[in-house]
Amino acid sequence: MARAPVDRTRPPASGTVRPFAFPSVRSDALASGLALRVARLPRLPVVASALVIPAAEAGLEESSAGHAVLTGEALEGGTRARSGSELAEALEGIGASLHVSVGWDATTVSLSCLADRWEDAFALLAEVVFRPAFPEEEVARVREQQLARLRQRAMDPGSLASDRAAELIHAPRIPYARSTFGSIASVARFDGAAAERLAGERYRPRRGGLVVVGDVDPDRVSDVADRVLAGWEGGAPEGRDFEVAPRFREATVHVIDRPDAVQSEIRIGHTGAAMRDPAYHPLMVANAILGGTFTSRLNRNLRERHGFTYGVRSSFAFRRSPGPFSASTAVATEVTAPAVREIMAELSAMADHGPTEDEVEGARDYLAGVFPLRLETTGQVAARIAELIVYDLPDDYHARFRERIRSVSRTEAAEAARRHIRPHEATVIVVGAAAAVAGPLEELGIGPLTIHSAEPPEPPEPAESRSGEG
Numbered sequence: 001m002a003r004a005p006v007d008r009t010r011p012p013a014s015g016t017v018r019p020f021a022f023p024s025v026r027s028d029a030l031a032s033g034l035a036l037r038v039a040r041l042p043r044l045p046v047v048a049s050a051l052v053i054p055a056a057e058a059g060l061e062e063s064s065a066g067h068a069v070l071t072g073e074a075l076e077g078g079t080r081a082r083s084g085s086e087l088a089e090a091l092e093g094i095g096a097s098l099h100v101s102v103g104w105d106a107t108t109v110s111l112s113c114l115a116d117r118w119e120d121a122f123a124l125l126a127e128v129v130f131r132p133a134f135p136e137e138e139v140a141r142v143r144e145q146q147l148a149r150l151r152q153r154a155m156d157p158g159s160l161a162s163d164r165a166a167e168l169i170h171a172p173r174i175p176y177a178r179s180t181f182g183s184i185a186s187v188a189r190f191d192g193a194a195a196e197r198l199a200g201e202r203y204r205p206r207r208g209g210l211v212v213v214g215d216v217d218p219d220r221v222s223d224v225a226d227r228v229l230a231g232w233e234g235g236a237p238e239g240r241d242f243e244v245a246p247r248f249r250e251a252t253v254h255v256i257d258r259p260d261a262v263q264s265e266i267r268i269g270h271t272g273a274a275m276r277d278p279a280y281h282p283l284m285v286a287n288a289i290l291g292g293t294f295t296s297r298l299n300r301n302l303r304e305r306h307g308f309t310y311g312v313r314s315s316f317a318f319r320r321s322p323g324p325f326s327a328s329t330a331v332a333t334e335v336t337a338p339a340v341r342e343i344m345a346e347l348s349a350m351a352d353h354g355p356t357e358d359e360v361e362g363a364r365d366y367l368a369g370v371f372p373l374r375l376e377t378t379g380q381v382a383a384r385i386a387e388l389i390v391y392d393l394p395d396d397y398h399a400r401f402r403e404r405i406r407s408v409s410r411t412e413a414a415e416a417a418r419r420h421i422r423p424h425e426a427t428v429i430v431v432g433a434a435a436a437v438a439g440p441l442e443e444l445g446i447g448p449l450t451i452h453s454a455e456p457p458e459p460p461e462p463a464e465s466r467s468g469e470g
Helices: 067-077 084-093 115-130 136-155 157-169 184-188 192-202 218-228 280-292 297-305 333-353 357-370 378-390 401-406 410-420 434-443
Strands: 026-029 035-040 046-053 097-102 107-114 209-214 252-257 263-271 312-318 322-332 427-432 449-453
Touching: 026 218, 035 218, 035 378, 046 115, 046 378, 067 084, 067 097, 067 107, 067 115, 067 136, 067 192, 084 115, 097 115, 107 115, 107 378, 115 209, 115 218, 136 157, 136 184, 136 192, 157 252, 157 263, 157 322, 157 427, 209 378, 252 434, 263 333, 280 297, 280 312, 280 333, 280 357, 280 401, 280 410, 297 312, 297 322, 297 333, 322 333, 333 410, 333 427, 333 434, 357 401, 357 410, 427 434, 434 449
Parallel strands: 035 209, 252 427, 252 449
Antiparallel strands: 026 035, 046 107, 046 209, 097 107, 263 322, 263 427, 312 322
């Protein structure tokens, strides 16, 4: 029997969204003031823990940029009781793995082990955090690695575009105007004393939390954590939240000159929205339609219709304070200006007219459908629960995520796009050959165009001597 022909001009319809329940989370507080969140998942004998500490890059001065990241990396170099190799052997001996991640809003020390070894593994985690040694050879190693990484980023067009976009989107001296990696000057200052000072000041329980997910008894977790963490007290200095302001109040174009480049890295963005913004869920839907999925408007335009690029994306960096919104891609030099024109046109269309009903329905189904796929392991669940602590979110935030996404209307998505996608304020950054791209970009009439050297910028002038910037 012959099959009916397939219409390949239309994507297949979404299937039925399958039911999914986010694990129940028990909330408590430890004697230290540390928030405790426990989710019991007995289906596998694996436990994931995440100790969330309010030590992050957003709380540091520019002179110490990158030090939170470096301190986190140096934690695995050993404790006052064990060398780095002895610590690794102790973890391996009980089948545990430990990982430290540092971002703008928190340091998270993650631990994974079998359920029957959790108490031993947690004691090692506590030793790493409360009794770090920061041996000078380990500190020197992570410092030199970071310096090498910074030099490599300055030569890599994509990294250079992202770093300069952060600088040009945000007003000077706002933490988001720099990279979490720090600068050559600030990283070169990092030593064992700097690590000890940061850990002593900021590795504190208040405003932090402990997340444990797996085949565990919540009461037992609470008892063990109180015993192991006995004597840990205090809070990190305030300053995680700050006012975000743009560097420029109107649209501008900036070319970072790489004379021999045969393609251009494009970043277009402006200040965005915080994690706790009431429009978070409508924005998720609107951005999925604009540039957050492979079938987005931007990808269909630049990749499929014009053949400018292999892929283009847009995203909101949701943080405690409003992170940036940006669209990014790489194109050949000769189509740089047309690609910028099309991106700006799509931003304007979304801001001015919003999405269609069909687009909203498809985006809602997609976001609701992939949500469970990102929660298949205890580690993934623990990371999501940790977000509740980092961003001060309600305990049912993830449990109600799909419900909230599926309730987003076209009107709500359109209003969120109108407020938070602002092409008239966009900063356009192009890393490429200025001689070839500057003229065509200027002809687009987006805004004033400035050509910059690809060399690292000089530190910003004192506030009282700056003029002409928002």
